[in-house]
Amino acid sequence: MSGSTENPRHDGKDPEGVMSNPSRPVDCQQLVELLGEYVDNQLTAEQRVHVDYHMEQCAPCLAFLRQYKFAPQAVRDHLLQAVPVDLEDRLLSFLKKRTRG
Amino acid sequence: MLVSLPEIPAEDDEVLVARARAGDYDAFEALVRRHQRRVYAVAYGIVKNAAEAEEVAQETFLSAFEHLDGFRGEARFSTWLFRVASNHALMKLRKKKPEPWGDVTDLEPSLSRAQSRSDGTSPFDALSQWARRPDEAADANEVQEALSSALDTLSDDDRALLLLRSIAESSHEALAERFETTIPAIKSRLHRIRLQLRGQLDERLHGKPPP
Numbered sequence: 001m002s003g004s005t006e007n008p009r010h011d012g013k014d015p016e017g018v019m020s021n022p023s024r025p026v027d028c029q030q031l032v033e034l035l036g037e038y039v040d041n042q043l044t045a046e047q048r049v050h051v052d053y054h055m056e057q058c059a060p061c062l063a064f065l066r067q068y069k070f071a072p073q074a075v076r077d078h079l080l081q082a083v084p085v086d087l088e089d090r091l092l093s094f095l096k097k098r099t100r101g
Numbered sequence: 102m103l104v105s106l107p108e109i110p111a112e113d114d115e116v117l118v119a120r121a122r123a124g125d126y127d128a129f130e131a132l133v134r135r136h137q138r139r140v141y142a143v144a145y146g147i148v149k150n151a152a153e154a155e156e157v158a159q160e161t162f163l164s165a166f167e168h169l170d171g172f173r174g175e176a177r178f179s180t181w182l183f184r185v186a187s188n189h190a191l192m193k194l195r196k197k198k199p200e201p202w203g204d205v206t207d208l209e210p211s212l213s214r215a216q217s218r219s220d221g222t223s224p225f226d227a228l229s230q231w232a233r234r235p236d237e238a239a240d241a242n243e244v245q246e247a248l249s250s251a252l253d254t255l256s257d258d259d260r261a262l263l264l265l266r267s268i269a270e271s272s273h274e275a276l277a278e279r280f281e282t283t284i285p286a287i288k289s290r291l292h293r294i295r296l297q298l299r300g301q302l303d304e305r306l307h308g309k310p311p312p
Binding site for chain 1: 126129130133134137138139141142143145146151155158159162163166244245248249251252263264266267268288289291292295296298299302303
């Protein structure tokens with residue numbers, strides 16, 4: 001493991017992939033491929049156990065997961081914080097004029 | 102800082118839509134109040150301009166009012182609303198030349214502040230925080246700047262997809278219909294977008310190229 005800024009990757013990749021053989025443990029590269037389904041809670045129970053176990057042992061992958069999950073939430077918060085405080089009043093005023101004026 | 106928004110039960114929307122359709126203007130205004138922040142945020146994330154995002158919000162809710170009679174609840178009101186908002190925003194965007202995020206007036210430039218902080222902290226504090234606890238680094242100016250520029254690396258459609266998922270909380274099914282593709286394709290595309298966004302943020306916060 002070389003650091004949190006790099007795509008986590010161990011030696012000994014499983015060429016079949018954990019999706020085709022969920023009973024086998026996951027390596028770092030496979031874990032990255034599973035993150036989308038992991039954060040959407042769409043892995044099988046067995047796959048989830050393997051992913052959780054891997055992250056307990058692998059700090060860079062845990063950091064990678066946190067950043068992967070955090071990035072869309074941060075974008076969401078960043079944009080919601082840009083909403084003008086008086087938008088609601090202006091919008092309601094505009095709509096009232098256009099629909100009832 | 103994470104922004105909290107109230108959960109919006111779909112059944113409440115349906116009740117309000119039914120009342121608004123029957124002529125209850127207060128019910129329509131309740132729908133506007135409930136969804137206006139998310140509609141604006143999605144629009145702003147796509148058009149990257151405050152005035153145009155507000156125009157999109159106006160057009161979206163006006164369209165919602167005009168189509169109340171035709172909305173019978175076969176789809177969630179919010180799904181329909183955000184689809185209309187993203188369509189308006191993408192149409193507006195494609196009518197003009199793209200602008201860099203840096204021109205957006207209400208995105209505060211943070212580089213100069215990062216270089217001369219009065220509190221004595223280093224901009225690199227935010228970088229190490231990003232690796233350890235990215236959620237707690239969200240208030241840092243560096244992170245806000247990184248978010249703006251990282252977003253700008255996404256295509257218009259990818260940005261719309263990401264925002265419809267993360268802000269509008271659209272389902273994979275609704276997104277597949279909106280982008281005229283399959284659910285597995287949407288999941289795969291969202292995964293690629295998240296990886297790209299994480300990599301771009303990491304590049305900006307650590308100063309290294311993404312993997």
